[in-house]
Amino acid sequence: MSGTLVMAPVADGAVGPVAGELVAAAASCPPGPVVLGLLGAPPGDAVDAAGADRVVAVPGAPPGTDLEADAAAARALLDEVEPDVVLTPFDPDFAAFGARLAAERGMAFVADVTGLAVHDDGLVAVRPVHAGKLDAEVVCPSGTAAWVQVRPGAFGPAAPAEPVAVSLLPAPLAGPARVRHVEWVEPPSSGVDLAHADVVVSVGRGVGEENVGLFAEIARRLGVALGSSRPVVDAGWLPQEHQIGQSGTRVAPRLYVAFGISGALQHLVGIQGAKQVVAVNTDPAAPIFSVASLGAVADAVEVGKEMLNLL
């Protein structure tokens, strides 16, 4: 058992930037060979491995398409590499099987990791706790293999490197399928085009149900799009078409103004394309402020009422 296995997806025929981020993160893990393990059909015979020593791939559909196939592919990579540390992206596709594999294999597990370092007692991972208001250092003791899910964007991109030949692993033998695909369901088309909006005014649970209309009116008078965090839609305060986040719409506006939004990871993922994020929230520790360039620690509703007076 040695070295680091980085697992990364191939999607749309390309190895995305997250592979490079994870290989860069491997530099902070215990020394040893770094293997880039690809899930999904590799784009060619050789890929830019961002400095990894070796590339292996389990051909198949991109992660997230077939839950049992993803778990089987991960097992095949573990059996081939036998690493000390596994690094995967922290996203729903990899979260679906990460802790499951770590449980099966007797590994230590930690997710949503933003920092890594080797100390005397083991591999120390930094991750947000208490809804992102604080960070924690979590020790994965030396001697136990560790499964680490890394927050995308937490480690810088690796420099481009020479292509490395891809070794294909045989597709794992499928047992009887315990999870069987029936059909895909597409989202209903909506009149709200958040994905292409230049400016988005967005509300979170902090504004309260009775004030959602206030911000809808502000957005209307300013001629900009209205978005929301997931909890607002879950509570039925706005229809699903306004939801911004990992499971809703991903937006890339020039300006994103977040009112009463705490900044849970799945929402931050939805706004990572925004050029400028401005946040208004009474809680100075709200994680939304970590991605905002401009912000006011203030009552969003008070500010909203004053904005309406100006419009």
Place this chain on the structure above:
Amino acid sequence: MRVVVCVKQARVVPGHVELTADGRAVAEDFVERQVNEPDLFAVEEAIRVRERSGEGHVTAVTVGDEASEAVLRQCLAMGVDRAVRVAVDDAASHDPLLVGRALADVARSEDADLVVAGVQSTDSAQQATGPAVAGFLGVPCVPSVTQVGALPGALRVTREVGGGRAEVVDVDLPVVLTVQTGVNEPRYGTFKDMMKAKKAEIAVVGPPEGGARTAVRRVFRPRADGPSFEPIEGTAAAVAEQLVALVRAEAS
């Protein structure tokens, strides 16, 4: 149909906190405990599965100290049949695999056909509990489920796959599902259920052998060097003026 639903008592802390002397945790005075809201959607779904199957049994289980029994009483008030607490102390319960093993042990002893949990906790948000339980039980896990329907010896479930899309899959039992938020309306118990829940007996079992595999060394404020954003100072009116100007500049 025997269902086990996993419920967490989440910790909520305010913007300003103090830490314990050893720096490993937030001081008790600053911690509020609250049921993990995403788990309520799982409890509601578990009860609906029992109702649709005509006969069945739902056990709610939590991993934690005695104070965490409050979330079990809330589940009993909603109408689950039985409640179990696995006694694990605060310091160890940060480890999703220890929690997963504890829950899997209860699922086994309850002879569960179906295990459900919320998609993640509001405080820790690692999305790990459901998959960990599945790993220890040796069964599949389908995360982010929005609908559950019955088939003979199996379930037909809809799961979110991102961007508003979904997949419908058939899954054999036993299976672990994590339930997405907002997919149902968690019920309030009747007054009678709440009174019964107050007096109900909660079974307590010991922690799994071996303990946590990881340890929290310390907690700290992420932005110790001060905010990285430019603050807008002044009254609500001053903030409003700046925001309107900013939006108008970018929207044109």
